[in-house]
Amino acid sequence: MSSQYYRLEEIASLVQGQYIGQADLRLQGLASLESAQAHQLAFVNGDKYLAQARSSQAGAFIVTASLQAELDNHHNFIVVDNPYLAFAILTHVFERKHTQRGIESTAQIHPSAIIADSAYIGHYVVIGENCVVGDNTIVQSHCKIDDFVEIGQQCFIDSHVTLTGAAKLGHRVRIHANTVIGSEGFGFAPYQGKWHRIAQLGSVIIGNDVRIGSNCSVDRGALNDTILEDGVIIDNLVQIAHNVKLGAHTAIAAKTAVAGSVTIGKNCIIGGGSAISGHLNIADNVTLTGMSMVTNNISESGKYSSGIGLFENQKWKRTVVRLRQLADVPLTQLVKRLDDMQSQIESLESTFKLRK
């Protein structure tokens, strides 16, 4: 799409690596090993991609020194310690930038809102009372920034995002399309067979460098705030209920639900499709594999699971039949009884032999 290029030497310097080969080789983009052409750069993410790399048509390769030594049929390289990180850095070089600044004429902005001159406010954005939008922040079309919401600097808010509940966002926050931040938490007092709504009075506080995918829901707190600390990353279609607290640099994969008042520590990785029950505490450095269900506190860091992988359907049906019997089978006694009976038999046998 773009005809802009970078020279091999320049790219090496962007990722603090060494180049090998033709310093002025012109490279116009990144591509996968399979699809890369002579004007493109590919990265080799470990030994298992060496065969693919050997037959790749890429103009140059991002590699470690040891990978480079294995690729003697190629001539142009960027040598770094961490090719995946170098690749991550270079995606920013080649991505299409949003350069527009200013406020589209169709945006509706309350006079009390403060919008930085360097921000961009797209078509049909609606911004309420006392809102703040920081420097170089991009707010795409159709967003709703409700009263008292504040957004820091260099944020990216994609189309159709709803920010409400007086949410406060830090700097460099990215929120993808159609996500809702600060909507009302699911709080009801049951009384005489009906549900009595508890208006939610808390807010949502989002730190710096937080990333939230598309179609997510992050609810405002009931009294205190829902809190996402710095560096939290969240995939698509994730539910974060009221009064949840997510520790710094925790990652949550798609379609996970975190129920109300859960506290998750720092540097956790929550697999996709997981569900965490309300009012639980999860320690730092916890990894949950996909489709885990958490119903108790987790006080030790480590890896935990409860999702069951696939069975052939007929075998699965027979397995579930057994599972339905399991409650009435005293499993731990079985082994003990077997051991006891074994002793009895052996005792009988030996007595029997003695009396021969």
Added chain:
Amino acid sequence: MSSQYYRLEEIASLVQGQYIGQADLRLQGLASLESAQAHQLAFVNGDKYLAQARSSQAGAFIVTASLQAELDNHHNFIVVDNPYLAFAILTHVFERKHTQRGIESTAQIHPSAIIADSAYIGHYVVIGENCVVGDNTIVQSHCKIDDFVEIGQQCFIDSHVTLTGAAKLGHRVRIHANTVIGSEGFGFAPYQGKWHRIAQLGSVIIGNDVRIGSNCSVDRGALNDTILEDGVIIDNLVQIAHNVKLGAHTAIAAKTAVAGSVTIGKNCIIGGGSAISGHLNIADNVTLTGMSMVTNNISESGKYSSGIGLFENQKWKRTVVRLRQLADVPLTQLVKRLDDMQSQIESLESTFKLRK
């Protein structure tokens, strides 16, 4: 945020309780026991919060008479039978109200639509042919109210909601941001290796006092209607397929999917992340715990489950290995065989003793 206040005596009267202490104590809001300050009111939701309550800085406490007796270091109370309900009622007193009325100049409203004078229609709302919006209903910015949709009185429809499929909403219905009501059900006739779309001709009928969270999908029926009876409450990211019928006052937690033509009774509680297969009937007063999967009718009220809680990962792996063996282990026979063998051994032993 607000400088408005209520006197202790006034608050007691709002929740039909008794005040103890200083009648004219000024209270400006609700807060949690931990964070409350002298101008705020906190509630004590049972004995287990007594320690927190004793050390709280709140100006006054909502309590039962027996809780009050335990808090002799404090002086100002609202005494009620049900503090949680009183708290729920007071959240409405202290929440920020939407007071605007009328139609924003940027809203696009079909001439055949009937909008109550006391309604509020936000910026960039689009309202189609023959729609109705009732008294005191708030429709926030960017909503799409498609042709033939009718909304009752005192409803709240948050931003980016899509109401289509000629949906009919009762009174006091609340629909949170980015939810879709009345979109096309997932109906296809398979024929010669392709899927043939079945245009959906039914609608969605929503009763009074229904609450639907953000990012939910409620599909219109194929021929008959999808029905949500009075008082149903639904959390975020919930799927309600075509021709589902939800009984009055049933509650559904986040990320649940209810498949087509399911009927759920009244006063049910469906835990988060559950999935209910198509064409099933679920009785009144059924509770499902989190991540339940329903594949058969439930004819008896009661509590049901199938979600498995977390294991340490290595133990889980060994558990799944056993689970994969389970189909071929005749569990119920094991115990019987053990019993039989025990008899045989005892018989051998006794015969043996007799012959000594």
Added chain:
Amino acid sequence: MSSQYYRLEEIASLVQGQYIGQADLRLQGLASLESAQAHQLAFVNGDKYLAQARSSQAGAFIVTASLQAELDNHHNFIVVDNPYLAFAILTHVFERKHTQRGIESTAQIHPSAIIADSAYIGHYVVIGENCVVGDNTIVQSHCKIDDFVEIGQQCFIDSHVTLTGAAKLGHRVRIHANTVIGSEGFGFAPYQGKWHRIAQLGSVIIGNDVRIGSNCSVDRGALNDTILEDGVIIDNLVQIAHNVKLGAHTAIAAKTAVAGSVTIGKNCIIGGGSAISGHLNIADNVTLTGMSMVTNNISESGKYSSGIGLFENQKWKRTVVRLRQLADVPLTQLVKRLDDMQSQIESLESTFKLRK
């Protein structure tokens, strides 16, 4: 709603069937057997609906020849080989059509975009640079069509849809409300305790006759594209991660998550609430039942499962206790040990008898 009618004879010809009865019977719509009235047509989808059909008030019935023979209390029929398919075809005859063409005055369209004269662009739609919208395509209100997105002919894009990431859509594609196509994939390089964003440079390619429900997320690829082949159908609230490839005519039910770089074959059926881990390959003609979790490649077509159906809660609790013991019970050895002990006992018995 509509007063238009079709004669029985006309309807028979629309579905290439035979009519029996009154050729000029006027029919105004389709209805279910229970609710149909004399001016409506109902279909009988097999023997199990015969009792309902006999007591139905429908004016005419879509049936097979053998079903017709069983319904001698009725007089008007459309006889076809496949009543369900005929019904699917007729829903299109009776559905309300969107007849508006042209561009609403409030739409914001970049001068470089090419919009077919026969397309409809709704209120407050925003269309970016170099976009294409094909003949007879309907784009409902508030959609965001971001730069370089291309949409084919006869597509239907409902309100609040976000199309971004330079996505390319084929012909007759239907995308329901509030869905996001082409948003950024969830790619981060971990380094020194932080997540480093990988800007996503690939796109999304969607074939002809693809259907995507409401509130779905389909992410753009990291380098290569995310691909949905012709005839794929997807229900609501489904996550399709970056670089997924879905084979032609595969169907995915609601609330399923397909993780990054998964390839699913043709003609698969993925049950609701399923989750498929990253980088897996699934063969053609695979069926997954509801709430399946896939953690390994599936190389054989067939039916697979791992979701557990419901238990009464107390029994479930006891079952989970046993499940937690299962890792330490040598299941396959148990049966072998029982067999061994049985032999020992029998040997003892026979020796004993011999010596009597």
